[in-house]
Amino acid sequence: MKPLQCPKCQSDMDRIREPDIEIDKCPDCGGKFLDPGELNALVTAMAGDIEFCSLDNLDHFDGEDKHPWRNCPKPECLGHRMRKIDLLAYSDTIFDHCDKCGGFFLDQGELADTNLELEALTKHKSHDEYRGRIDGRLVRLDILADALLKSCAGGLPLPFVTGAVAADCLRLSVYFEKPLAANLHVSSEKWMGRFLKSIGLLNRQDIEIGHAEFDAAFIVKGDDPEKIRRIFSDAALRDELLQFRAKKFRMQTRPGTLEIMDRRIVYTEGPYAEGTRYDVEADPAGIVRWMVRLAALMES
Ligand SMILES: [Zn+2]
Ligand SMILES: [Zn+2]
Known part of the structure; x- marks a missing residue:
């Protein structure tokens, strides 16, 4: 195989063993x-799908990079x-990413920066705003203060200290009695799924349930396709999930994202100005009751 040419200096690159x-x-x-x-494999400071999370919000990048464009x-x-x-x-760490092959180019030092940055991120913990039982189920609301929360593949919360800008994200979790399936992750961010599929990033874990409308609306990942298809073979459950967007839930003013993981259903909204709260027990938006019903359907 011919060596790749470095996108920065055109030298022949070496195959090296990490x-x-x-x-x-x-x-x-x-x-x-x-x-x-490979980036996921090299990042040591945090478990989870760093590549997926980085691609999750492409519109945030404003084009300022100390490095020129690369091919x-x-x-x-x-x-x-x-x-x-x-x-x-x-983040201040900016990668070059190819949307054809899904590859990344990292300048020297960027991997070390990445690990440092991730270590700093994981030190910033959320506080528990509400923790209680509703209709017999554990329900939690986390407020991530002074942080922007990224809700990511694998259910990884990634609070990021923003310095001067105080911001709160609301994260509502409704727990299952028992974990559902190995490594389940369902996300309502389907546009990103289509994009990732088109560049081959989701191929390994993307599971088609076999119902066109549902498969068009959700990304489903996990380690046990049989079990996951069995869970979503329930028409009542699929219908309930498909209504997520139509219901236009708002704890405050912005539409949020829905995720289903092994242990819980998570709804994330924000960021908002500091001090944002939501009354979980009164549940004026109806989101808590809806998630509790969804959890019951998932377990039936
Ligand atoms: Zn080079
Ligand atoms: Zn490429």
């Missing part, structure tokens, strides 16, 4: 080209210009 994967590294500038999945070095991409994306959508 602990458990092989990547392309430039001997001159130290830049690294990573195929889909993808993969032969099949024919010099396709890479895009700039922010690590986890809110």
Whole structure:
């Protein structure tokens, strides 16, 4: 195989061994080209799908990067210009990303920056705003103060300290009695799923339920397709989920995102100005009652 040419300095890149994967590294500038999945493997500071989360909010990047635009070095991409994306959508670490092959180019030091930044992020914890039982189910509301919360694949909450700008995200969780399925993750952010599918990032774990309307509305990932299809073979459950957008739930003023994971259903809304709250027991938006009903359907 012909070596890749470094997108930065055009030198032939070397195949080098990182602990458990092989990547392309430039001997001159130290830049690294990573195929889909390899960035996740190299990031040590945090578990979860860092690539997915970084691609989750492309419109946040404003084009300011100290590095020039780069072209993808993969032969099949024919010099396709890479895009700039922010690590986890809110960050100073900016990667080059190819939307054809799903690869990333990291300048020297960017991987170390990434790990440092992620370590800082995980230190910022949410506080528990509400924790109680509604219709017998554990319900929790977390307020992430001074933070922008990214709700990501794997259910990873990623609060990011914003400095001067105080902001709160509301995150409502309704728990199952028992975990449902291995590594289940269902998300209402379907536009992102289509995009990730188109570049091959979701191929491994994307599960089609076999009902066109449902598959068009949700991304479903997980380790046990049989079990997951069985759960969503229930028409009443699918109908309830399909009504999520139509119901236009608002704890405050912005539409939020819905996720279903092994242990809980999560609804995330915001960021809002500091001090934003929601009365879980009165539930004026009806979202808590709806999620409790959904949880019961999922377990029946
Ligand atoms: Zn180079
Ligand atoms: Zn490419």
